[in-house]
Amino acid sequence: MVSTALKPPTEPAPKRSFRQQMHLAREDAIVSAVNRLLAEKGFESMTVDEVAAEVGIAKASLYKHFPSKEDLAAAAMVRVMQRAQAFLDGLDKNRPPLQLLREVARWTMEVQLAGEMPSLPSENSSLRAALTTNKAYVDGLMDVSDRLGAWITAAQSEGSINPDLPPIAVLYTLYARACDPVLGFLKGSGQYSNEQIIEMVLSTCFDGLKAR
Amino acid sequence: MVSTALKPPTEPAPKRSFRQQMHLAREDAIVSAVNRLLAEKGFESMTVDEVAAEVGIAKASLYKHFPSKEDLAAAAMVRVMQRAQAFLDGLDKNRPPLQLLREVARWTMEVQLAGEMPSLPSENSSLRAALTTNKAYVDGLMDVSDRLGAWITAAQSEGSINPDLPPIAVLYTLYARACDPVLGFLKGSGQYSNEQIIEMVLSTCFDGLKAR
DNA sequence: GTCTATATGTAGATAGAC
DNA sequence: GTCTATCTACATATAGAC
Incomplete structure (x- = not known):
């Protein structure tokens, strides 16, 4: 067809891709700011004005990217979940399941100490409802x-995780340790390095407080 | 002095005491409502209107008892702390320290499952500042x-608590378990009774996830 | 001390020019 | 899509009658 000759012959796709990349980069900067503020103050205390100020754009511009504060926060939660999936992808599945679980717990604690782990939304938070209807999340x-x-059931089968615990209790415990305030408490005491803190909390989580 | 004859001869002190008791009872009802709402929604999401509605008085009346929302919440936190002190008072100090610590952890979990344990205020909450300047708290x-x-150091000396853990790490862990979201998760699953939930979380806390 | 009514600040969200 | 300016709702806190 002759009509195709009307298109510019040079770089039509790259130009559109460039603008898309700018758009995505901007949204990524927004999500990063939201992620940090969510971890620092929680959903209720975080204000959209703060997000706009941190990103360096007007608040109205934020609403061109995300229709509400809940969607803003949900995007950050989705990205954290994607980071977790990517971390799981990178693990060597040949290692014993207990070690895999321990590595996962260690990673979540590193993320939390880096100030990038949003705390769990409380049960009646408006964010909670937004997340339950977010397919990606x-x-x-x-x-x-x-x-x-x-991995939990495998570890229980081989006898490395307490088989008396329901697997869902183990799973919830690992999720809860990702947001454990003990890390912040110990950090605030100023007596221990991040590595020491993580080792202590990993120890209490997997080995318990009692002597072995 | 003859002027004392002007006082009514019957029950002057009881009358004043009665009004004081009414005053305290009203304040206790307020603090109870605040305590429940703090546990349910957290400080930021709780509104003074809700408190007034739950107590059944006007919002302005609340401010005759407590000068601010922070003071309102602080009063509830103080009462929880007093309940904890009273529980500690009632324990038999002749029991082994590990058992005492376990009983304390069990009690905090019972309080949480009863919907009466306020979650820890986040680091930059206005409640945090109010609490640090509250002498009673x-x-x-x-x-x-x-x-x-x-008890922690005693338990470590007798070898029942892991002596490699700094006592402050053990203490912070016990505080954190008092607000552990795992209890709510397991409760929400609808599969376990309160007693089962507490036993599971006590087990993960003291014995760890690993098999023994 | 309790109430109704209101002041005051601030949050999420939008209008409309560019 | 970005901005400034604004709307609207609601939350904390107060005024003032009784």
Whole structure:
């Protein structure tokens, strides 16, 4: 068809891709700021004005990218979930399941100490409702839960994780340790390095407070 | 002096005491409502209107009792701390320190499952600042920490608590378990009774996830 | 001390020019 | 898509009658 000759012959796709990349980069900067503020102050205390100020754009511009504060926060939660999935992907599945679980717990604590782990939304938070209807988040959470659940039952079968505990209790415990305030408490005491803190909390989590 | 004859001869003190008791009872009802709402929604999401509605008085009346929302919440935190002190008082100090610590952890979990355990205020919450300048709260917290700390070091000396853990790490862990979201997760699953949930979380806390 | 009514600040969200 | 300026709702806190 002759009409195709009307298109500019040079770089039409790259130009559109460039603008898309700018758009995505901007959104990534927004999500990063939201992620940090969510971890620092929580959903209720975080204000959209703060997000706009941190990103360096007007608040109205934020609403061109995300229709509400809940969607803003949900995007950050989805990205954290994707980071978790990527971490799971990178693990050597030939290692014993107990070691895999321990590595996952260690990673979540590193993320938290880096100030990048949003705390769990409380049960009646408006964010909670937004997340339960967010397919990307729910799918990611189920995927992560399935993979961890398989390692948990495998570890219980081989006798390295306490088989008396329901697997779901172990799973929830690992999720809770990702947001454990003990890390912040110990950090605030100023007596220990991040590595020491993580080793202590990993020890209490897997070995318990009692002597062995 | 003859002027004393002008006083009514019957029950002057009881009348004043009665009004004081009414006053205290009203304040106790307020603090109970605040305590429940703090546990349910957290400080930022709780509104003074809700408190007034739950108590059944006008919002302005609340401000005759407590000068600010922070003071309102602080009063509830102080009462929780007093309940903790009273629980510690009632324990049999002749029991092994590990058992004492376990009983304390069990009690905090019972309080949480009863919907009466306020979650810890985040680091930059306005409630945090109010609490650090509240003598009753700080004194209560230090008293509880001292008593638990003594049991922790005693348990470590007799070899029942892991002596490699700094006592402060053990203390912070016990505080964190009092607000552990795992209890709510397991409760929300609808599969376990309160007793089962507490046993599971006590097990993960003291015995760890690993098999023994 | 309790109430109704209101002041005051601030949050999420939008209008409309460019 | 970005901005300034604004709307609207609601939360903390107060005024003032009784």
